[in-house]
Amino acid sequence: MSHSFDPTILREYDIRGIIGETLEADDARAIGRSFGSMLARAGGKTVAVAYDGRVSSPMLEHALVEGLTASGCDVVRIGMGPTPMLYYAEASAEQVDGGIQITGSHNPANYNGFKMVFQGRPFFGADIQDLGGVAAAGDWLDGSGAVTDKAIMGEYIDRLLTGLDGIDAGMLDGLRIGWDAGNGAAGPALEALVARLPGEHHLLFTEVDGHFPNHHPDPTVEANLADLKTLVAEKNLDFGVAFDGDGDRIGAIDGEGRVIWGDQLLMIYAEDLLGRLPSATIIADVKASLALFDHVTKHGGEPLMWKTGHSLIKSKMKETGSPLAGEMSGHVFFADTYYGFDDALYAGVRLMAASARLGKSVTQLRGEMPAMVNTPEMRFQVDEARKFAAIDEVKQRLSSSDGQVNDTDGVRVTTDDGWWLLRASNTQDVLVARAEGDSEAAVARLMAQIDEQLALSGLERGEQAGH
CATH class of the missing domain: 3.40.120.10 (Alpha-D-Glucose-1,6-Bisphosphate, subunit A, domain 3)
Known part of the structure; x- marks a missing residue:
């Protein structure tokens, strides 16, 4: 037995998809089996599970718990509540080794997903890709874990x-x-x-x-x-x-x-x-x-x-x-x-x-806060294959400029009258731009610098993309 996920759901910070299209009960079960196997191999045993108020959440929770217990993990069911209540259950209980919250966060009602904690640390990036690999290979442990219900809202x-x-x-x-x-x-x-x-x-x-x-x-x-x-x-x-x-x-x-x-x-x-x-x-x-x-x-x-x-x-x-x-x-x-x-x-x-x-x-x-003029976060579609390359080109061009360039995440350029940012989203095929200055004129100048860099890479700030 093995399982292949729709590649769009294994994201940078969580797993997220559209119910009935890219995310089903079988996916939740495979997430449980894979996460449970990874946790057991790391010496863990018990997983806290909770879910948000979406219509699809109870169905996903049921399948997830099946997958976790089939891998030999014990499950503590917290029930419905906010994600931080699940984080609290994981952080405060000595005998809990991991946590999974079923949630679509702020996405439209037909979305749902999973936010995960693994032995006290966030489970993301390479972890999520590894989980996909474990499922694709069917590299699962077998067992029969116990399930308990725990009401923790009061504490x-x-x-x-x-x-x-x-x-x-x-x-x-x-x-x-x-x-x-x-x-x-x-x-x-x-x-x-x-x-x-x-x-x-x-x-x-x-x-x-x-x-x-x-x-x-x-x-x-x-x-x-x-x-x-x-x-x-x-x-x-x-x-x-x-x-x-x-x-x-x-x-x-x-x-x-x-x-x-x-x-x-x-x-x-x-x-x-x-x-x-x-x-x-x-x-x-x-x-x-x-x-x-x-x-x-x-x-x-x-x-x-x-x-x-x-x-x-x-x-x-x-x-x-x-x-x-x-x-x-x-x-x-x-x-x-x-x-x-x-x-x-x-x-x-x-x-x-x-x-x-x-x-x-x-x-x-x-x-009392200074009155800064800033743009909202502008998000625009750029081909997945192109988005990181374009940011690298901008970095390259600015490496010899006299502005202060911070490349921690994309490019943030600080000038005398403000700053501008251009970065690639980790979760979507979009570039994100933002500028802030001490006047409208400063922001217009900063936006012109963004547009100039985009043009040099054959791009433009086109159609605004949603989240």
Whole structure:
């Protein structure tokens, strides 16, 4: 017996496909058999499994568990919940060696997939390709593992609440916050959490619904924050927090309805953390604003620019001992008094904590940030075979230029009046461009530099591609 996956589903950071087209129960079973065999060979035995609120998730979970137990692994079924609750189960239980969350994250309702943890580290990149190889060769171990069910929501909520430790409740009681779960998997956990938080809380769309009837659960797209903005404005709340479909990415707005983007949230978290851990290394991805790196330096921290991708950032945190990292996409990782994985519920709690400790409202913190002019992330289709080559050509041409060139992930060029970025997506046949400057004119100049480099490689910023 062996199994071949549709090649499009074995991606850089996870496994993801379209139900009934590229992803079926047989794939889930083969993932279980392959992951289970790889874990057993590495000396592991027990896997925690959970799933999000998509219609297809229970079917995939059933098949995945079959595959894991057929490889001799024991399975702890956590049930439905946000991805960080599965990460928590894996990180906090000594007897658990791996974890798999079935989730389509922020993708359309007909998608689903798998996010994996292997002996405490993210399972991605070469690991996922190896899993495909194990399945194709049918190189599976045989066994019959046991299955147990474990309800961990209560202890997970207890753990989230420790994000407020050491803060006088009186500083938090006056907070009034709006929360939007977007009908994603974080809804029930959010309800349980806010019931125990100080302050006044107003909730939207906590009912789990895999069809996402109210808006798409991706808080990095401003249009998806419209309901939260209305709530915050109507109730005159201090700020609002939104989640993606599986609760590992946070979006936020201040009391005036201004979006607080991923790198801006990191500015707030960094300022709070550096007050307690001076000179700590704070990691952000190459798409983040220069304002963030400057802010970390100003508050006595060591900024480190790293590659985009939650698995890559988690790995870099372990390597450097960084207590805090984040991405533009809203993944925020706390490793100071937490586990170093991306948890949007915990990030929401830590936003309350930061505001209290810094003695400033979230609106004030947002208002104090420098007004930078930047473009959204522009994504455009480029042939898979061409995308990395084109970036290499740009690097080559710029190697003799006088601009500051950072090639950590693609090309980021810093000039006197701003910076621009061109990188190849690891998960799609697209190039990603972004620019930021101190004026509209500066951004126009920077975009012209991007277009010039693309033209020299026979490309242009054409049709915008989706995620």
